[in-house]
Amino acid sequence: MESQKKLRVFVRSPDLVLPSRALTLAPDLTLRRLKLAFLPQSLLSQALTIDSLYFSLNGKPLPDDSSLAAAGVPDFSALTLRLRLRGGGGDGGATGAESRDCYLNMYAIKKPDKVDPNETRLSKWTTCALSAEPLSPPCVIDRLGNLFNKEPLVEALLHKKLPKEFSHVRGLKDMIPIHLTPIPSAAVSETKFQCPITGQEFNGKYGFLAIRGCGHVLSVKALKEVKSSTCLVCHKEFSDMDKIVINGSAEEVRVLREKMEEERGRLKVRKEKKVGACLSGTKHANDEKGGILDNGKKDGRAKRFKAVDVMPTHATKEVYASIFTSSKKSDFKETFTCRSLPLGRN
Ligand SMILES: [Zn+2]
Numbered sequence: 001m002e003s004q005k006k007l008r009v010f011v012r013s014p015d016l017v018l019p020s021r022a023l024t025l026a027p028d029l030t031l032r033r034l035k036l037a038f039l040p041q042s043l044l045s046q047a048l049t050i051d052s053l054y055f056s057l058n059g060k061p062l063p064d065d066s067s068l069a070a071a072g073v074p075d076f077s078a079l080t081l082r083l084r085l086r087g088g089g090g091d092g093g094a095t096g097a098e099s100r101d102c103y104l105n106m107y108a109i110k111k112p113d114k115v116d117p118n119e120t121r122l123s124k125w126t127t128c129a130l131s132a133e134p135l136s137p138p139c140v141i142d143r144l145g146n147l148f149n150k151e152p153l154v155e156a157l158l159h160k161k162l163p164k165e166f167s168h169v170r171g172l173k174d175m176i177p178i179h180l181t182p183i184p185s186a187a188v189s190e191t192k193f194q195c196p197i198t199g200q201e202f203n204g205k206y207g208f209l210a211i212r213g214c215g216h217v218l219s220v221k222a223l224k225e226v227k228s229s230t231c232l233v234c235h236k237e238f239s240d241m242d243k244i245v246i247n248g249s250a251e252e253v254r255v256l257r258e259k260m261e262e263e264r265g266r267l268k269v270r271k272e273k274k275v276g277a278c279l280s281g282t283k284h285a286n287d288e289k290g291g292i293l294d295n296g297k298k299d300g301r302a303k304r305f306k307a308v309d310v311m312p313t314h315a316t317k318e319v320y321a322s323i324f325t326s327s328k329k330s331d332f333k334e335t336f337t338c339r340s341l342p343l344g345r346n
Contacts, residue, residue, distance in 0.1 A: 011080075052084050137180065145256055208247075214238070
Protein backbone atom coordinates (compact mmCIF):
# COMPACT_ATOMS: atom_id res chain seq x y z
CA MET A 1 0.00 0.00 0.00
CA GLU A 2 1.23 3.41 -0.88
CA SER A 3 0.56 4.93 2.54
CA GLN A 4 2.73 2.29 4.18
CA LYS A 5 5.78 3.27 2.19
CA LYS A 6 8.61 3.79 4.65
CA LEU A 7 10.03 7.24 5.18
CA ARG A 8 13.75 7.85 5.28
CA VAL A 9 14.34 10.49 7.89
CA PHE A 10 17.46 12.10 9.23
CA VAL A 11 17.19 12.87 12.95
CA ARG A 12 19.54 15.15 14.78
CA SER A 13 19.62 16.94 18.08
CA PRO A 14 22.16 19.72 18.46
CA ASP A 15 20.55 20.72 21.78
CA LEU A 16 21.26 17.34 23.34
CA VAL A 17 24.58 16.80 21.57
CA LEU A 18 23.46 13.37 20.41
CA PRO A 19 24.84 11.73 17.29
CA SER A 20 22.60 12.26 14.27
CA ARG A 21 20.93 9.19 12.83
CA ALA A 22 19.39 8.22 9.54
CA LEU A 23 16.27 6.17 10.19
CA THR A 24 13.76 4.34 8.06
CA LEU A 25 10.36 4.71 9.67
CA ALA A 26 6.75 3.72 9.20
CA PRO A 27 4.64 6.77 8.29
CA ASP A 28 2.10 5.97 11.02
CA LEU A 29 4.74 6.17 13.75
CA THR A 30 3.94 9.03 16.11
CA LEU A 31 6.54 11.64 16.87
CA ARG A 32 6.30 10.73 20.54
CA ARG A 33 7.26 7.13 19.73
CA LEU A 34 10.09 8.35 17.55
CA LYS A 35 11.34 10.46 20.44
CA LEU A 36 11.38 7.44 22.72
CA ALA A 37 13.21 5.43 20.09
CA PHE A 38 15.77 8.11 19.40
CA LEU A 39 16.56 9.11 22.98
CA PRO A 40 18.82 6.94 25.05
CA GLN A 41 16.82 5.82 28.10
CA SER A 42 19.69 6.91 30.32
CA LEU A 43 19.20 10.54 29.34
CA LEU A 44 15.62 10.70 30.49
CA SER A 45 15.15 11.56 34.12
CA GLN A 46 12.60 13.27 36.29
CA ALA A 47 14.15 16.52 35.27
CA LEU A 48 14.44 15.92 31.55
CA THR A 49 11.11 14.44 30.55
CA ILE A 50 10.02 13.35 27.15
CA ASP A 51 7.73 16.39 27.08
CA SER A 52 10.57 18.84 27.44
CA LEU A 53 11.65 17.90 23.93
CA TYR A 54 9.96 18.39 20.60
CA PHE A 55 10.64 17.71 16.96
CA SER A 56 10.84 20.41 14.38
CA LEU A 57 10.87 20.28 10.63
CA ASN A 58 12.32 23.30 8.81
CA GLY A 59 12.02 25.28 12.01
CA LYS A 60 8.36 24.36 12.50
CA PRO A 61 7.48 22.51 15.69
CA LEU A 62 5.56 19.27 15.18
CA PRO A 63 2.92 17.97 17.62
CA ASP A 64 3.88 14.83 19.55
CA ASP A 65 0.62 13.00 19.01
CA SER A 66 0.77 13.34 15.29
CA SER A 67 2.09 10.56 13.09
CA LEU A 68 4.90 11.29 10.65
CA ALA A 69 2.43 11.17 7.79
CA ALA A 70 -0.10 13.44 9.52
CA ALA A 71 2.62 15.92 10.42
CA GLY A 72 3.54 16.09 6.74
CA VAL A 73 7.05 14.73 7.13
CA PRO A 74 8.24 13.98 3.62
CA ASP A 75 10.64 11.25 2.58
CA PHE A 76 14.30 12.23 3.00
CA SER A 77 13.58 15.03 5.42
CA ALA A 78 15.64 16.18 8.39
CA LEU A 79 13.97 16.32 11.77
CA THR A 80 15.53 18.24 14.62
CA LEU A 81 14.88 17.22 18.20
CA ARG A 82 14.85 20.37 20.24
CA LEU A 83 14.76 21.27 23.88
CA ARG A 84 11.75 23.31 24.91
CA LEU A 85 13.43 26.20 26.63
CA ARG A 86 10.64 28.65 26.36
CA GLY A 87 7.74 27.16 28.22
CA GLY A 88 5.23 29.34 29.94
CA GLY A 89 2.12 27.99 28.35
CA GLY A 90 0.31 28.00 25.09
CA ASP A 91 2.67 25.56 23.45
CA GLY A 92 1.33 22.59 25.33
CA GLY A 93 4.82 21.73 26.47
CA ALA A 94 6.17 23.16 29.64
CA THR A 95 3.74 22.50 32.43
CA GLY A 96 5.71 24.27 35.09
CA ALA A 97 5.93 20.92 36.83
CA GLU A 98 9.43 20.24 35.58
CA SER A 99 12.04 21.48 37.92
CA ARG A 100 14.57 24.01 36.81
CA ASP A 101 17.17 21.29 37.16
CA CYS A 102 16.09 20.10 33.77
CA TYR A 103 17.55 23.16 32.13
CA LEU A 104 20.54 23.33 34.40
CA ASN A 105 21.30 19.71 33.58
CA MET A 106 21.13 20.47 29.93
CA TYR A 107 23.76 23.11 30.24
CA ALA A 108 25.81 20.73 32.33
CA ILE A 109 25.63 18.22 29.50
CA LYS A 110 26.50 20.80 26.90
CA LYS A 111 29.49 22.32 28.60
CA PRO A 112 32.13 19.64 28.16
CA ASP A 113 31.53 19.77 24.44
CA LYS A 114 33.72 22.76 23.66
CA VAL A 115 32.28 24.68 20.76
CA ASP A 116 34.69 25.44 18.03
CA PRO A 117 34.57 29.24 17.58
CA ASN A 118 35.19 28.81 13.86
CA GLU A 119 32.16 26.61 13.58
CA THR A 120 30.02 29.06 15.53
CA ARG A 121 31.12 31.84 13.25
CA LEU A 122 30.49 29.83 10.14
CA SER A 123 27.05 28.76 11.34
CA LYS A 124 26.10 32.39 11.88
CA TRP A 125 26.73 32.96 8.20
CA THR A 126 25.34 29.76 6.77
CA THR A 127 22.27 29.05 8.88
CA CYS A 128 19.08 30.82 9.93
CA ALA A 129 19.51 32.56 13.30
CA LEU A 130 16.11 31.28 14.40
CA SER A 131 15.62 27.80 12.97
CA ALA A 132 19.30 26.87 12.58
CA GLU A 133 18.41 25.40 9.20
CA PRO A 134 20.82 26.12 6.35
CA LEU A 135 20.13 29.48 4.73
CA SER A 136 17.94 29.06 1.72
CA PRO A 137 16.21 31.90 -0.11
CA PRO A 138 13.96 33.70 0.47
CA CYS A 139 16.15 35.09 3.23
CA VAL A 140 15.72 38.22 5.31
CA ILE A 141 17.69 40.17 7.87
CA ASP A 142 16.37 42.05 10.86
CA ARG A 143 17.43 45.61 11.51
CA LEU A 144 20.36 44.44 13.60
CA GLY A 145 21.84 42.39 10.79
CA ASN A 146 20.84 38.87 11.89
CA LEU A 147 20.22 36.41 9.07
CA PHE A 148 17.05 34.37 8.76
CA ASN A 149 15.16 32.14 6.44
CA LYS A 150 11.98 34.08 5.91
CA GLU A 151 9.51 31.27 6.54
CA PRO A 152 10.44 30.27 10.11
CA LEU A 153 10.74 33.92 11.11
CA VAL A 154 7.29 34.81 9.77
CA GLU A 155 5.88 31.66 11.35
CA ALA A 156 7.37 32.49 14.76
CA LEU A 157 6.17 36.06 14.51
CA LEU A 158 2.63 35.00 13.64
CA HIS A 159 2.44 32.58 16.54
CA LYS A 160 4.19 35.00 18.88
CA LYS A 161 6.94 32.50 19.51
CA LEU A 162 9.94 34.68 18.82
CA PRO A 163 12.57 34.30 21.49
CA LYS A 164 13.47 37.38 23.51
CA GLU A 165 16.70 37.97 21.64
CA PHE A 166 14.65 38.71 18.52
CA SER A 167 11.90 40.69 20.24
CA HIS A 168 12.94 43.74 18.21
CA VAL A 169 11.34 42.04 15.19
CA ARG A 170 7.79 43.28 15.65
CA GLY A 171 6.35 42.93 12.20
CA LEU A 172 6.97 42.30 8.55
CA LYS A 173 8.41 45.79 8.19
CA ASP A 174 11.28 44.74 10.45
CA MET A 175 12.26 42.01 8.01
CA ILE A 176 14.44 43.23 5.21
CA PRO A 177 14.40 40.93 2.19
CA ILE A 178 17.90 40.26 0.93
CA HIS A 179 19.34 38.78 -2.23
CA LEU A 180 22.30 36.53 -1.64
CA THR A 181 24.47 35.68 -4.60
CA PRO A 182 24.96 31.92 -4.87
CA ILE A 183 28.38 30.49 -5.58
CA PRO A 184 28.07 28.48 -8.77
CA SER A 185 28.95 24.83 -8.07
CA ALA A 186 28.98 25.25 -4.31
CA ALA A 187 28.05 21.62 -3.71
CA VAL A 188 31.22 20.78 -1.84
CA SER A 189 31.71 23.88 0.24
CA GLU A 190 29.45 24.66 3.16
CA THR A 191 29.37 28.26 2.08
CA LYS A 192 26.76 28.76 -0.58
CA PHE A 193 26.92 32.50 -1.14
CA GLN A 194 29.43 35.12 -2.14
CA CYS A 195 29.91 38.79 -2.95
CA PRO A 196 28.73 39.34 -6.52
CA ILE A 197 31.57 41.82 -7.09
CA THR A 198 34.65 40.53 -5.29
CA GLY A 199 33.66 36.86 -5.05
CA GLN A 200 34.53 36.84 -1.34
CA GLU A 201 32.76 33.98 0.37
CA PHE A 202 29.87 34.63 2.72
CA ASN A 203 31.46 32.71 5.57
CA GLY A 204 32.23 35.23 8.30
CA LYS A 205 35.79 35.93 7.24
CA TYR A 206 34.78 39.08 5.41
CA GLY A 207 32.44 41.92 6.24
CA PHE A 208 29.19 42.14 4.31
CA LEU A 209 26.57 44.84 4.03
CA ALA A 210 22.98 44.60 2.92
CA ILE A 211 21.42 47.55 1.16
CA ARG A 212 17.97 48.26 2.42
CA GLY A 213 15.78 49.13 -0.50
CA CYS A 214 17.08 46.73 -3.10
CA GLY A 215 18.29 44.07 -0.67
CA HIS A 216 21.53 43.29 -2.43
CA VAL A 217 24.28 41.92 -0.23
CA LEU A 218 27.79 43.11 -1.02
CA SER A 219 31.15 42.74 0.64
CA VAL A 220 32.49 45.74 2.53
CA LYS A 221 35.51 45.55 0.27
CA ALA A 222 33.46 45.95 -2.89
CA LEU A 223 31.62 48.97 -1.53
CA LYS A 224 34.88 50.52 -0.34
CA GLU A 225 36.77 50.02 -3.56
CA VAL A 226 34.03 51.17 -5.85
CA LYS A 227 32.97 54.33 -4.13
CA SER A 228 29.43 54.66 -5.30
CA SER A 229 26.09 55.76 -3.98
CA THR A 230 24.29 53.32 -6.23
CA CYS A 231 24.05 49.58 -5.74
CA LEU A 232 26.78 47.81 -7.65
CA VAL A 233 24.33 45.15 -8.77
CA CYS A 234 21.09 46.95 -9.62
CA HIS A 235 22.32 50.56 -9.65
CA LYS A 236 19.59 51.70 -7.32
CA GLU A 237 20.63 54.69 -5.27
CA PHE A 238 21.19 54.33 -1.56
CA SER A 239 22.41 56.41 1.38
CA ASP A 240 24.60 55.50 4.32
CA MET A 241 21.44 55.02 6.34
CA ASP A 242 20.40 52.16 4.07
CA LYS A 243 23.49 50.09 4.79
CA ILE A 244 23.03 47.30 7.31
CA VAL A 245 26.06 45.39 8.55
CA ILE A 246 25.39 41.66 8.51
CA ASN A 247 26.44 39.78 11.67
CA GLY A 248 28.32 42.85 12.83
CA SER A 249 30.47 43.31 15.92
CA ALA A 250 28.87 44.23 19.24
CA GLU A 251 29.63 47.86 18.50
CA GLU A 252 28.14 47.71 15.01
CA VAL A 253 25.01 46.06 16.36
CA ARG A 254 24.75 48.77 19.02
CA VAL A 255 24.83 51.44 16.33
CA LEU A 256 22.17 49.60 14.31
CA ARG A 257 19.99 49.28 17.39
CA GLU A 258 20.28 53.00 18.06
CA LYS A 259 19.36 53.73 14.47
CA MET A 260 16.35 51.44 14.72
CA GLU A 261 15.11 53.03 17.92
CA GLU A 262 15.60 56.52 16.55
CA GLU A 263 13.62 55.61 13.44
CA ARG A 264 10.84 54.10 15.53
CA GLY A 265 10.72 57.23 17.65
CA ARG A 266 10.34 59.40 14.58
CA LEU A 267 7.63 57.15 13.18
CA LYS A 268 5.73 57.25 16.45
CA VAL A 269 5.72 61.03 16.55
CA ARG A 270 4.52 61.15 12.94
CA LYS A 271 1.75 58.64 13.68
CA GLU A 272 0.58 60.52 16.74
CA LYS A 273 0.39 63.74 14.77
CA LYS A 274 -1.68 62.01 12.09
CA VAL A 275 -4.04 60.39 14.58
CA GLY A 276 -4.46 63.74 16.32
CA ALA A 277 -5.36 65.39 13.05
CA CYS A 278 -7.85 62.69 12.18
CA LEU A 279 -9.55 62.81 15.54
CA SER A 280 -10.30 66.50 15.25
CA GLY A 281 -12.54 65.78 12.27
CA THR A 282 -15.61 64.52 14.13
CA LYS A 283 -17.32 62.16 11.72
CA HIS A 284 -14.34 60.87 9.83
CA ALA A 285 -11.76 60.03 12.40
CA ASN A 286 -10.61 57.16 10.24
CA ASP A 287 -10.96 58.84 6.92
CA GLU A 288 -7.51 59.93 5.89
CA LYS A 289 -8.83 62.41 3.37
CA GLY A 290 -10.94 64.05 6.02
CA GLY A 291 -7.94 64.23 8.30
CA ILE A 292 -5.71 65.82 5.72
CA LEU A 293 -8.37 68.23 4.59
CA ASP A 294 -9.06 69.22 8.13
CA ASN A 295 -5.41 69.61 8.91
CA GLY A 296 -4.99 71.84 5.87
CA LYS A 297 -7.78 74.15 6.91
CA LYS A 298 -6.61 74.32 10.50
CA ASP A 299 -10.20 74.85 11.57
CA GLY A 300 -12.57 71.94 12.12
CA ARG A 301 -15.66 74.10 11.68
CA ALA A 302 -14.71 75.24 8.21
CA LYS A 303 -15.18 71.73 6.96
CA ARG A 304 -18.86 71.54 7.81
CA PHE A 305 -19.59 74.95 6.38
CA LYS A 306 -21.38 74.84 3.02
CA ALA A 307 -20.98 77.66 0.55
CA VAL A 308 -24.56 77.28 -0.73
CA ASP A 309 -25.85 78.12 2.75
CA VAL A 310 -25.02 81.77 2.16
CA MET A 311 -25.69 81.79 -1.59
CA PRO A 312 -26.74 85.12 -3.13
CA THR A 313 -30.46 85.11 -3.95
CA HIS A 314 -30.30 84.98 -7.76
CA ALA A 315 -27.32 82.70 -8.13
CA THR A 316 -27.61 79.23 -9.61
CA LYS A 317 -26.77 76.78 -6.88
CA GLU A 318 -24.43 74.65 -9.01
CA VAL A 319 -22.54 77.54 -10.52
CA TYR A 320 -22.11 79.23 -7.20
CA ALA A 321 -20.91 76.04 -5.58
CA SER A 322 -18.44 75.42 -8.38
CA ILE A 323 -16.48 78.49 -7.27
CA PHE A 324 -15.64 76.68 -4.09
CA THR A 325 -15.22 73.16 -5.35
CA SER A 326 -12.44 71.74 -7.42
CA SER A 327 -12.92 71.78 -11.16
CA LYS A 328 -12.76 67.99 -11.29
CA LYS A 329 -16.25 66.84 -10.55
CA SER A 330 -16.17 63.24 -11.61
CA ASP A 331 -14.88 61.67 -8.44
CA PHE A 332 -17.98 60.76 -6.49
CA LYS A 333 -16.20 58.35 -4.19
CA GLU A 334 -15.34 61.10 -1.78
CA THR A 335 -17.27 61.53 1.41
CA PHE A 336 -19.92 64.21 1.62
CA THR A 337 -17.72 66.50 3.66
CA CYS A 338 -15.02 66.56 1.03
CA ARG A 339 -14.50 69.54 -1.19
CA SER A 340 -14.37 67.73 -4.49
CA LEU A 341 -17.89 66.41 -4.26
CA PRO A 342 -20.12 68.78 -6.22
CA LEU A 343 -22.14 70.57 -3.61
CA GLY A 344 -25.01 70.79 -6.03
CA ARG A 345 -25.70 67.13 -5.28
CA ASN A 346 -26.20 67.64 -1.59
ZN1 LIG B 1 20.82 46.45 -5.54
